[in-house]
Amino acid sequence: MGLDSRELVDRALQRRAVEAAIWGMPLVNTDAMRQAYFRDVGAKYNDICYFSKPADWKFQVTTPNASTNYVYFNYNLKDGPVVVEIPAAVGAGLLGSMVNAWDEPMADVGPAGEDQGKGGRYLLLPPDFKGETPAGYFPVRYPTYNGYALYRAIRAGPTDADVAAALALVKKLRVYPLAQQANPPEQRFIDIHSKTFDGIADFDERFFDRLNRMVQEEPVLPRDLAVMGMLKSIGIEKGKDFKPTAATQSILKSAAQEAQAAGDRATVIDSSGKVLADSESDPRSMENHAQRPEFRAALGGNLGVDQRSSQTLGIPFLYVAAPVSGGAVRLAYSLAEIETTTEQLGKALVWGSLIAFGAAMLTAGVASHYVARRLVRIVDFAERVAAGDLTARIASTSSDEIGQVAAALDKTTRRIQESFEHVQTSQHELETLLNSIPNGVIAVTADRVLLWANRAMKSLEPQIRTGAPVVESFRDPALLEALRKSIQESKMQSVHAAMLVPGKTFNGNVCHQCSPATGERISSVEHARLIETNH
Numbered sequence: 001m002g003l004d005s006r007e008l009v010d011r012a013l014q015r016r017a018v019e020a021a022i023w024g025m026p027l028v029n030t031d032a033m034r035q036a037y038f039r040d041v042g043a044k045y046n047d048i049c050y051f052s053k054p055a056d057w058k059f060q061v062t063t064p065n066a067s068t069n070y071v072y073f074n075y076n077l078k079d080g081p082v083v084v085e086i087p088a089a090v091g092a093g094l095l096g097s098m099v100n101a102w103d104e105p106m107a108d109v110g111p112a113g114e115d116q117g118k119g120g121r122y123l124l125l126p127p128d129f130k131g132e133t134p135a136g137y138f139p140v141r142y143p144t145y146n147g148y149a150l151y152r153a154i155r156a157g158p159t160d161a162d163v164a165a166a167l168a169l170v171k172k173l174r175v176y177p178l179a180q181q182a183n184p185p186e187q188r189f190i191d192i193h194s195k196t197f198d199g200i201a202d203f204d205e206r207f208f209d210r211l212n213r214m215v216q217e218e219p220v221l222p223r224d225l226a227v228m229g230m231l232k233s234i235g236i237e238k239g240k241d242f243k244p245t246a247a248t249q250s251i252l253k254s255a256a257q258e259a260q261a262a263g264d265r266a267t268v269i270d271s272s273g274k275v276l277a278d279s280e281s282d283p284r285s286m287e288n289h290a291q292r293p294e295f296r297a298a299l300g301g302n303l304g305v306d307q308r309s310s311q312t313l314g315i316p317f318l319y320v321a322a323p324v325s326g327g328a329v330r331l332a333y334s335l336a337e338i339e340t341t342t343e344q345l346g347k348a349l350v351w352g353s354l355i356a357f358g359a360a361m362l363t364a365g366v367a368s369h370y371v372a373r374r375l376v377r378i379v380d381f382a383e384r385v386a387a388g389d390l391t392a393r394i395a396s397t398s399s400d401e402i403g404q405v406a407a408a409l410d411k412t413t414r415r416i417q418e419s420f421e422h423v424q425t426s427q428h429e430l431e432t433l434l435n436s437i438p439n440g441v442i443a444v445t446a447d448r449v450l451l452w453a454n455r456a457m458k459s460l461e462p463q464i465r466t467g468a469p470v471v472e473s474f475r476d477p478a479l480l481e482a483l484r485k486s487i488q489e490s491k492m493q494s495v496h497a498a499m500l501v502p503g504k505t506f507n508g509n510v511c512h513q514c515s516p517a518t519g520e521r522i523s524s525v526e527h528a529r530l531i532e533t534n535h
Contacts, residue, residue: 010251017234017255021207023227025259026103027214028207030146033061033199034074035210037148040197046082046175047188048073050153052167059192061199069153069163071096071170072192077126078145078217080179083137086110087172088119089154091165094173095433096151098124101144101218109151111436114138123178127219134178144218203260205244205253208234212242269295270327271445289330294321298328303388320390320416326451331419374402381409390417440506444470446487460504479510486510 037043050071055064064070071094075082086094086109095110106124111117115138123137126145133139153166176184201207215236220228231237234252235244244252268276273290289295297304298321306319321330349371377394384392394410440457442464444450450470458464464473471480482495493510 013234013248013251014255014258016230017208017252018259020211020227020231020234020236021203021256021259023224023230024211024214025201027101027218028201028210029062030099030101030103030148031210031214032201033072033148034146036060036197036199037072037074041190041192041195043074043190044188045074045076046177047190048170048173048175049190049192050167050170051193052191053193056194058194058196060197069155069166069170071151071153071173072148073175074146074148075124075175076146077124077142080177081126081129082124083174083176083178083181083184084122084124084149085172085174086113086115086119086122087169089117089169092156092162092169093117093154093166094151094169095154095436096149098122098140098149099147100142101146101214106142106147107138107140108432109149110154112432117436143221146214146217203256205249205256207256208236208244208252209242212236267330267332268324268327269330271299273299276327292319292321292330294319294330295328297321298323298330304328304330305386305388307386318412318416320420322420331416371402374398374406378402378406378409381406385409385413390420442470442474444483448483448487450474482510 037049041049043049048071051059051069053069054067055070056066059070075084084098089110093110095112097105097109098107099105107113107122109115109122114120114122121137123133123139124147125133125139125141127141127143129141153170155162155166171189174184174187176187201210215231215238220238228238235248236242267289269289270276273288273295275286275289290299293306294304301323304319304321307316308319309316317332319330319332321328381392381394390413392413394406398406435455437454438456440460441454442450442457443452448470450464450466450468450473452466453461453464461473470483474480476497478495479497482493485491486493495506495508495510497506497508
């Protein structure tokens with residue numbers, strides 16, 4: 001049976017609301033954190049919140065950890081540029097980014113930033129800024145008015161004195177409007193350790209209240225002009241009140257929950273197939289993934305693509321895996337919507353064939369040929385994607401079911417490509433963080449294969465061979481014995497290495513890890529680490 005007019009209208013509203021929710025998730029996440037900043041800790045724009053002790057479970061944001069002294073503050077550029085003064089890294093350091101309302105990094109601070117750890121003044125410029133940029137600043141032009149900063153206070157060591165030095169450095173931060181540069185207001189600091197901070201977005205009808213608030217506050221970017229029409233169809237229009245009816249609220253709640261369930265899933269494995277991290281499940285409860293087709297290809301150095309039903313959820317997914325240092329990362333995309341659309345297409349074709357069979361055989365033949373040609377295009381497109389060509393695109397100007405399938409496939413492929421670009425960016429940021437550590441660091445697998453070395457260690461020993469037995473790069477007996485004992489006994493070992501680098505001696509620690517060192521949802525591969533502490 002077909003759908004009546006009311007059901008068709010509700011279905012269209014539901015689909016548009018789901019797309020709007022997926023589009024607006026970064027904005028809503030930013031607003032959820034901002035409202036917690038105002039509501040839960042009593043902060044105002046430019047107030048600096050910090051943790052005098054590492055964050056605990058009360059700090060409810062996405063992917064925090066329990067070993068970090070975070071620094072967090074919001075700012076708004078609607079009334080003009082804002083100055084952020086970063087102190088020089090002396091006795092401690094600051095590491096992190098300033099982001100816009102879309103959760104996109106705009107500037108790093110510390111060794112990876114323009115200040116290079118020496119300190120400096122960043123000038124955050126609003127999207128409508130037209131004046132001359134004053135000298136003496138690192139200018140950062142924002143596409144949005146809202147933004148926030150999230151830094152980590154980096155301690156030099158674990159002692160109370162090291163913690164005190166890191167917090168003292170935090171207290172040298174300053175955030176104020178450029179208009180008040182001659183006489184900046186007194187900086188307000190708020191210690192939010194042990195305070196509840198609920199910065200997680202609610203995926204119900206309140207989701208769209210937050211989305212509307214951000215749409216009203218932020219300028220429309222050129223890339224989002226088409227989305228504005230979709231938002232208007234669900235009642236969100238710039239400059240107008242958002243007043244959904246009770247029936248519409250029910251549909252919006254369902255759409256928000258569906259958008260949340262449609263989120264992409266990420267899985268990281270090591271070279272043996274052991275799951276190190278997963279965005280949806282506890283990796284300790286997951287079986288070895290080395291034989292999954294997409295991971296098998298990725299561990300062989302190629303892009304892996306596979307489509308199958310999830311053993312856990314029972315719905316079809318498109319799995320795409322790529323090789324990374326020491327293992328592989330996989331993204332999974334739900335194809336449930338495409339499958340539903342395909343099923344509806346099949347039903348529509350059957351009913352249409354039965355109705356038109358007697359009176360329109362010729363027309364049906366022509367239509368079938370037309371449909372077949374379009375389906376062949378879709379199949380060709382899908383085969384290109386399955387072969388690893390994520391630049392493949394399929395254009396469709398039709399709004400019928402086949403057009404919806406083509407559009408959904410094209411959209412999925414674009415999202416996969418964007419996700420891999422994001423993975424590459426994240427990998428670069430991680431390497432920057434590790435290479436900023438001044439001490440030499442290496443990572444060794446349980447099989448005593450040298451997995452990785454940071455820039456400081458490579459400068460000391462240019463002949464380091466990653467991926468090869470550690471003994472090929474380091475022949476110091478004390479180091480090799482410490483590695484053996486650390487792996488066998490699962491205990492930290494101290495080592496005095498006199499033959500590691502000719503003419504130099506090192507005091508260091510070899511640490512064996514087999515469980516997460518932080519509260520993040522990530523599990524470390526068993527390995528040993530050597531840290532140069534003196535030479």
